[in-house]
Amino acid sequence: MFISPKKLILAALLVTAFFFTVLLRLFYLQVYKGREYAQFSDTFTLKDVFIPAPRGNIYDRNGKILATTRPSFELILDLQKAKDLDALLQELAQSLERPVEELKTVLSRSKSLPRFQNVTLASDLKPEAAFKIRVRKSLSLSDPKDADLWSAVEVTVQPHRRYPEGEAFGHVLGYLREISEAGLKTAEAKAPGRYRPGDAVGVQGLERRFDLELKGRDGIQEKIVDARGREAPEESFGLRKELLFTSPEPGSDLHLTLDAGLQKAAFGALEGKVGSVVALEVKTGEVLALVSQPSYDPEKLVTELTSSYWAQLNTDERKILLNRAVQAAYPPGSTFKILTGIAALGEGLIRPEEKINCPGYYVSGGRRFGCWNARGHGPVDFYRALVESCDVYFYKMGERLGIDRLARYARLFGLDSPTGIELDFERKGLIPDTQWKRRVKNEDWNPGETLSASIGQGYDLVTPLQNALMVAEVASGGRKIKPFLVREIESPDGTRKKMAPEPGVSLGELKPEDWKVVLGALKGVVQDPRGTAHRIALKEVTMGGKTGTAQVVGYDKFGRKARSRATEDHAWFVAFAPADDPEIALSVLVEHGGHGGAAAAPVAQAVIKKYFDEKKGGEAYGTR
Numbered sequence: 001m002f003i004s005p006k007k008l009i010l011a012a013l014l015v016t017a018f019f020f021t022v023l024l025r026l027f028y029l030q031v032y033k034g035r036e037y038a039q040f041s042d043t044f045t046l047k048d049v050f051i052p053a054p055r056g057n058i059y060d061r062n063g064k065i066l067a068t069t070r071p072s073f074e075l076i077l078d079l080q081k082a083k084d085l086d087a088l089l090q091e092l093a094q095s096l097e098r099p100v101e102e103l104k105t106v107l108s109r110s111k112s113l114p115r116f117q118n119v120t121l122a123s124d125l126k127p128e129a130a131f132k133i134r135v136r137k138s139l140s141l142s143d144p145k146d147a148d149l150w151s152a153v154e155v156t157v158q159p160h161r162r163y164p165e166g167e168a169f170g171h172v173l174g175y176l177r178e179i180s181e182a183g184l185k186t187a188e189a190k191a192p193g194r195y196r197p198g199d200a201v202g203v204q205g206l207e208r209r210f211d212l213e214l215k216g217r218d219g220i221q222e223k224i225v226d227a228r229g230r231e232a233p234e235e236s237f238g239l240r241k242e243l244l245f246t247s248p249e250p251g252s253d254l255h256l257t258l259d260a261g262l263q264k265a266a267f268g269a270l271e272g273k274v275g276s277v278v279a280l281e282v283k284t285g286e287v288l289a290l291v292s293q294p295s296y297d298p299e300k301l302v303t304e305l306t307s308s309y310w311a312q313l314n315t316d317e318r319k320i321l322l323n324r325a326v327q328a329a330y331p332p333g334s335t336f337k338i339l340t341g342i343a344a345l346g347e348g349l350i351r352p353e354e355k356i357n358c359p360g361y362y363v364s365g366g367r368r369f370g371c372w373n374a375r376g377h378g379p380v381d382f383y384r385a386l387v388e389s390c391d392v393y394f395y396k397m398g399e400r401l402g403i404d405r406l407a408r409y410a411r412l413f414g415l416d417s418p419t420g421i422e423l424d425f426e427r428k429g430l431i432p433d434t435q436w437k438r439r440v441k442n443e444d445w446n447p448g449e450t451l452s453a454s455i456g457q458g459y460d461l462v463t464p465l466q467n468a469l470m471v472a473e474v475a476s477g478g479r480k481i482k483p484f485l486v487r488e489i490e491s492p493d494g495t496r497k498k499m500a501p502e503p504g505v506s507l508g509e510l511k512p513e514d515w516k517v518v519l520g521a522l523k524g525v526v527q528d529p530r531g532t533a534h535r536i537a538l539k540e541v542t543m544g545g546k547t548g549t550a551q552v553v554g555y556d557k558f559g560r561k562a563r564s565r566a567t568e569d570h571a572w573f574v575a576f577a578p579a580d581d582p583e584i585a586l587s588v589l590v591e592h593g594g595h596g597g598a599a600a601a602p603v604a605q606a607v608i609k610k611y612f613d614e615k616k617g618g619e620a621y622g623t624r
Contacts, residue, residue, distance in 0.1 A: 050196065053216030054159050056251030058173065058206065060260040061286075061487065066169055067207070072160030073130035075122040077107070081152035088149055095133050096122065120178070120198055121153075123160070124302075130155045161200070161302045165260060167295040168267040171323040172258065172423070172485070174205025175298035200302070204323070206254065206485065207298075209422050213489055216251035253490040257286035265610035266291045269603040273593065275571075276324040278468035279586035279607055282576065285472070285481040285501065287421070288584065289607065290465070292324040326419075326426045329461035330589060333548030333596065335572045336410070336456030337394045338474055341386060342518060343409035344397040346509040352517045355379040358392035365448050369395055372549070386521035387531045389547060391455050398454025403445055406453060407433040412507055414469040414481075415462050422485050429466055432459040457551055464589045467574055472585035473507065474522070475544065475576035477515050480504030522546060523579040532597045533573065536605035541612050542579040545604065547596035548572030568592040571599035577608050584611050 058067035075092070082088055089107075093100035106121055125133075134155050140146040161176050163169065179187065179201045187195040191212055195201070201215075202208035222245065266277040270293040279289040294316070300309055313320045322328060344350040360376035362369045371377070371391040377384070385393035398406060410416060416431035430436075432453065434445040452458035462470075465483065473481050482501040489497045510518070522544035525531040532547040550570040571593030576585040586604055593599030 051219035051221060051248045052158055053218050053248035054250045055161060055216060056214040056253045056490075058214075058254045058256065060256055060258045060263075061288075062259065064260045066163065066165055066256070066258075066260065067173055068162050068164070069159040070162045071157050072123060073125035073127065074120050074156050074158045075125060075130075075133065076154045076156055077119045077121050078152045078154070079119060083148060083152075088152060091136075091149070092121065092133070092153065095136055096125075096129055098122075118198065123158075125155070161299070163298045163302075165264070166297050166299070168264045168291070169258075169260075170205075170295040170298050171292040171325065172205050172263075172290045173298055174202055174207035175301040176200040176207055177203050177301065203301075204321075205423060206256075208424055210254055210486070210489075214251040214254065216492075217249040219248035220246050250492045252492065254486055255488040255490060255496075256485055257281070257284075257288065257487050258290070258485065259288045259611075259614070261614055262607065262610055263289045263291060265289075266603070266607045267293065267295070269606040270590075273590050273599075273603075274318050274324075275588065275590040275593065275600075275603075276328070276464040277586060277588050277603060277607060278325050278465045279584055279611070280468050280472045280481070280483055282472050282475050282481075282582045282585050285483050285504070286487070287483050287485050288611070289586070290325050290485070292322070294318050294320050296320055323423070323425075324589070324591075325464045326421065326423050327463075329427045329429045329463050330570050330572075330591075331458075331460055331550035332415075332456035332462045332467060333550035333570065333572050334389045334391075334455055335467055335471075335546050335548035335574045335587075335596075336454075336460060336462075337386060337389065338518070338522065338546055338574075339410050339413060339415075339470070340394045340397050340401070340406060340454045341382060341521075342413075342474070342510060342514075343401050343406055345382075345514045345517065346409065347401060347405060349400045350382065350397060352382040352514075355381050356385070356393050356396050358390050360392075362392045362395040362451070364395070364399060364451055365446075367448055369448075369451050382517060383521045383524060384530070386518075386546070387524040387528050389525075389532050394454045395451045398450045399447070401450075401454070403450045403453060404433045406450065407431045409509065410460075412509060413473050415466050419465055419469055419483050421465060421483050426465075427463050429463055430459055430461040456548060464587050467572070467589070468585060468587035471546070471574035471576060471587060472582075474518065475582035475585050477512075477519070478507040478510060480507060519544060519579070522576075526575070527579070533575075533601045535597065536601045538605065538609060538612075541577050541608065543575055543577040543608060544579040544582070545573060545575030545601070547601060548574070549595050552592065568594055571596045573597070573600035573604045575601075575604045575608065577612070584608065 055069050057065055060066055089100050089103050093103055103121055107119060133153070137150045137153065140150040163173060177200065179195060179197070179199045183201060184195055184197060187201070194212065194215065194217070202211035207214065262279060266279065266289045270277060270291060273293055275293055277289055277291040278287070280286065281288055296313055345352070357379050358371055358377040360371050360374045362371070369391070372389065377388055377390045377392070380388070380390050380393050384390070410431045416429055418426045418428050437443055437445050449458050453460055469481060469483055473479060481504050484499060484501055486499045488499060523542060525545050525547065526533045526537050526543040528534060533545050537543065550572060552567055552569060569592070571590040572588070573596045574587045576582040586607060588600040588603045590599040590603070
């Protein structure tokens, strides 16, 4: 191929011009600017400054904010620049008007961190304290020695978690704390690059379960700083365009199924008691309220947590940090009679009209089992047995069923397994059978133990959430329900991901006429004057329910153990309303409250009344 001399000359000129330009640039950088850049490299360095992403908000079902963020002043220590740490801590303690030992304690928790990792010495500073430190640092610039000392600290503004509703939502929302070294390793394995030392992470509740979604992604700004930590004018070096900058991405928002008004009503109704309330929407499984008393203020755990408050939470005999709704299990007491009755009907072992005589006790295997009514109920059919909670009737049903069939029905209705709600550390409860006792106790099942199980005593244990789920499934006529707390997750771009589970299938254990018998009897517990919960009946809303009193210490042992609050029975009440077309179902547990009708049922009444008052937009329903 022939190339003309003109083209060859042109190509040579272009190549020569290119190399000449490169040489000029090298001369400019290495010779003309060489000393300046050498001085820059000796004096200045690049530093990554992370820009915290705003954490996602948490809303109730009506858009009310339950958790959000606000600006907070944070005192940051750069260990690399701290030449005289003791002197600096003394100065900071004086400025903050705090004991220097308090700052040293905070610092001691960061010993395992690398030197280049900044440490948060104090969070949520009051504006006057933040201003005082900033002024003190500014004044230090006039003295090189003083400037070196104060160059290691900085007051920054960081997003800070806020919980406007306080204790009422403490257990269900959880709280944030600084990530631990072990937690950082776990988080790094789960989500590489998303967590750094010093990050705040969810410790309990929904903050923990949905931490990654709420967290967002931190931004990064590269800075040129001198030995004292002061920012250099990067424009003078022509580097601004070269410095890395990525904007923070906010976390996603959670839209919950909870009703803030109902949650606070349940919390208030339990005030002064130890226990739990769980309310579910029957048709969907949405959790309308989930309360555990006593509770804690999550914001106090996010801010400067005092040792006295933390000690109170950990040493209080009422176990304040325990979420009783899902983490505590109790004997279900007479609320379990609902399942014993369903099992007996489902297996064809009883006709609703069949009557069994209750003289006040039942004898089985040479042992006398008492009824709560020592005088006896006389001849009772299915309706009266459930309405008046006759123990003898259900002893007989349990004996006919046997423990294994009874256990099968209990498990069908969600007992003995976690519900799968979006809260960690959920207890599974316990429904015993012959195999369980052989495996755990290495003993054969005693037929007398079936009688105890048939009225919710013995080994049986359920959580308040499980009992709420059970009564919701019964109220629905035997439809499988999955309780859930999060309706939607909303991304920063507005995209919404619905979290509702698939509709449940029918459990199919009873004929329609048998369901009518069961639901009619539960309605009678409240609406019939003979019912054990008739005192809580409302004027305009019919309710169904079942009281329960769960023994803590067997009556045969009271002679050796004096009665006290610690030995008093637990009080249960499960309910649904309206009785003929249920919308809401709930369980109430009051630890050591005594009788369910007296201690737990009034709490349920207050919650159900609030639910229907809200639907009508005001005070609509009174008591009978």
